[in-house]
Amino acid sequence: MRTARQWSMTAIGPKDFEIRTAEVAEPTHGEVLVRTEAVSLNYRDKLVLENGMGLPLQFPVVPASDMAGTVEAVGPGVTRFKPGDKVISTFMPGRIEGKGLGDARNPPYKTLGGSYPGVLSEYVTFPADWFAAAPRTLDPGEASTLPCAGLTAWMALVESGHLKPGEKVLIQGTGGVALFALQIARAHGAETFVTSSSAEKLERVRLLGANHLLPRDGWVENLLDLTDGYGADHVLDIAGGAGFAEALNAVAVGGRVSLIGVFAGLEISGPAPALLLKSPVVQGISVGHRRALEDFVRAVDTIGLKPVIDRRYRFDEADHALAHLDRGPFGKVVIEF
Numbered sequence: 001m002r003t004a005r006q007w008s009m010t011a012i013g014p015k016d017f018e019i020r021t022a023e024v025a026e027p028t029h030g031e032v033l034v035r036t037e038a039v040s041l042n043y044r045d046k047l048v049l050e051n052g053m054g055l056p057l058q059f060p061v062v063p064a065s066d067m068a069g070t071v072e073a074v075g076p077g078v079t080r081f082k083p084g085d086k087v088i089s090t091f092m093p094g095r096i097e098g099k100g101l102g103d104a105r106n107p108p109y110k111t112l113g114g115s116y117p118g119v120l121s122e123y124v125t126f127p128a129d130w131f132a133a134a135p136r137t138l139d140p141g142e143a144s145t146l147p148c149a150g151l152t153a154w155m156a157l158v159e160s161g162h163l164k165p166g167e168k169v170l171i172q173g174t175g176g177v178a179l180f181a182l183q184i185a186r187a188h189g190a191e192t193f194v195t196s197s198s199a200e201k202l203e204r205v206r207l208l209g210a211n212h213l214l215p216r217d218g219w220v221e222n223l224l225d226l227t228d229g230y231g232a233d234h235v236l237d238i239a240g241g242a243g244f245a246e247a248l249n250a251v252a253v254g255g256r257v258s259l260i261g262v263f264a265g266l267e268i269s270g271p272a273p274a275l276l277l278k279s280p281v282v283q284g285i286s287v288g289h290r291r292a293l294e295d296f297v298r299a300v301d302t303i304g305l306k307p308v309i310d311r312r313y314r315f316d317e318a319d320h321a322l323a324h325l326d327r328g329p330f331g332k333v334v335i336e337f
Helices: 043-054 146-159 176-187 199-207 219-226 241-250 272-278 290-303 315-327
Strands: 003-008 018-023 031-040 066-074 086-089 123-127 131-133 168-172 191-196 212-215 232-237 251-259 281-284 309-314 332-336
Touching: 003 315, 043 315, 066 123, 066 146, 086 146, 131 290, 146 176, 146 232, 146 290, 168 176, 176 191, 176 232, 176 290, 191 199, 191 219, 199 212, 212 219, 219 241, 232 241, 241 251, 241 272, 251 272, 309 315, 315 332
Parallel strands: 168 191, 168 232, 191 212, 232 251, 251 281, 309 332
Antiparallel strands: 003 018, 031 066, 031 123, 031 332, 066 086, 086 131
């Protein structure tokens, strides 16, 4: 019997978060055994540890959803992968293509590191359909940032947004999704506008090629002034809440608002006249499906996109890596094995 180290908790609360040992499950029909090489963190991982997010957690809970690793063994019936293949996880298992799962009464939030086991473990054994091939041009730490943050930006701008050269893209903040959105927009020939309350982070965004840097306070009027009143074809609303009104005021006539985050609250509000008179598309982005992730991986290899990583931590420093999320990282926080 093989065992693996994994970070887990047996009850809600970060004080119970520690390294434990668990048996490595050998792959059965349709499954693959993957040796984890890197995990990237999302803020939701911290929320799961602290309050459970109302999810039906099965203890002990292993957190985190985004990983990169190497297939070590495959079970009967597996044809998508073979031992030695490099893979990345999919955020929402079972969502292969098309619209989300569930129905109007019960749209599920069933992800790795929540309803399903997480990936902050030296080995994971999951169905082969829960993985996609990793990009050839990224190291494991970089590849681990694609399943959630990278795919979210890709879905908002490309898969659902149909981004075109010359369009104007407004991006809020400098977190993982925001910096992926900046790089994707630039690769598509879009004009980019980035907001932040930090002058230092705006300078770093400038070095990444952002066309316009906007202080967070008053960014809507600044955007409208810079575009002669046109606004933005795409607005990526990372915060939600009452700030959704700013997104509606900033979006161009016939443009698109992508609601991505809810850091400012689960209830959004905004002016009905802007919605009625501009007729924008308002879309909620809940990461995306596996086929879009596979498209994104091919794009990463083709255009040479390099994810922005704020800091890399060792496996035994995972608690410090999660604490880093509170400091507002510039890009992604990664744990390497």
